[in-house]
Amino acid sequence: xxxxxxxxxxxxxxxxxxxxxxxxxxxxxxxxxxxxxxxxxxxxxxxxxxxxxxxxxxxxxxxxxxxxxxxxxxxxxxxxxxxxxxxxxxxxxxxxxxxxxxxxxxxxxxxxxxxx
Amino acid sequence: xxxxxxxxxxxxxxxxxxxxxxxxxxxxxxxxxxxxxxxxxxxxxxxxxxxxxxxxxxxxxxxxxxxxxxxxxxxxxxxxxxxxxxxxxxxxxxxxxxxxxxxxxxxxxxxx
Numbered sequence: 627x628x629x630x631x632x633x634x635x636x637x638x639x640x641x642x643x644x645x646x647x648x649x650x651x652x653x654x655x656x657x658x659x660x661x662x663x664x665x666x667x668x669x670x671x672x673x674x675x676x677x678x679x680x681x682x683x684x685x686x687x688x689x690x691x692x693x694x695x696x697x698x699x700x701x702x703x704x705x706x707x708x709x710x711x712x713x714x715x716x717x718x719x720x721x722x723x724x725x726x727x728x729x730x731x732x733x734x735x736x737x738x739x740x741x742x
Numbered sequence: 743x744x745x746x747x748x749x750x751x752x753x754x755x756x757x758x759x760x761x762x763x764x765x766x767x768x769x770x771x772x773x774x775x776x777x778x779x780x781x782x783x784x785x786x787x788x789x790x791x792x793x794x795x796x797x798x799x800x801x802x803x804x805x806x807x808x809x810x811x812x813x814x815x816x817x818x819x820x821x822x823x824x825x826x827x828x829x830x831x832x833x834x835x836x837x838x839x840x841x842x843x844x845x846x847x848x849x850x851x852x853x854x
Contacts, residue, residue: 671845728836730843732784
């Protein structure tokens with residue numbers, strides 16, 4: 627069965643601290659995609675990144691970086707020098723292969739609070 | 743204009759009422775999805791549709807039904823709403839290769 631686990635329910639940091647959000651996944655597929663979404667207090671889902679299972683290169687986008695390790699089935703997300711505007715709920719998700727429906731399996735979400 | 747729209751954005755209804763949530767998309771995608779979000783549970787799949795004639799149950803379909811009126815429209819119905827269906831509902835469409843989904847803004851539903 628496919629599953630995504632975000633063990634950290636809530637994280638609270640002070641502005642400018644670095645913070646890592648953990649994501650562990652389970653799948654039997656050899657081809658799959660991993661995602662991170664941000665949900666600010668306004669409620670919409672904001673796409674942050676997609677990574678396919680064949681690309682283990684880490685990615686950096688400004689203050690955001692992602693560490694994908696197939697050996698540990700993890701896809702962790704780090705925010706460097708956090709800001710108050712980073713306060714949100716962050717979801718990690720796993721996509722089944724297209725032929726299996728392409729459905730997204732979401733983790734429970736991690737609520738990040740960045741205090742000034 | 744947004745690529746995926748949902749109406750209404752907010753709805754308060756009473757137990758036992760029938761309610762329909764609507765989703766429209768302008769992306770031309772064949773695949774559409776309905777998810778439900780509850781605190782601490784993330785998003786869970788209710789129904790999904792590969793095209794107008796192909797509709798499938800998701801993880802939590804009990805108490806819900808759907809209608810795919812056209813490629814661009816996918817509606818979710820609660821035939822007899824109950825309080826534990828109070829949640830945030832998202833519609834999504836799938837890109838041609840199925841590896842990316844585009845979400846609507848969500849509908850916040852409260853069942854009293």
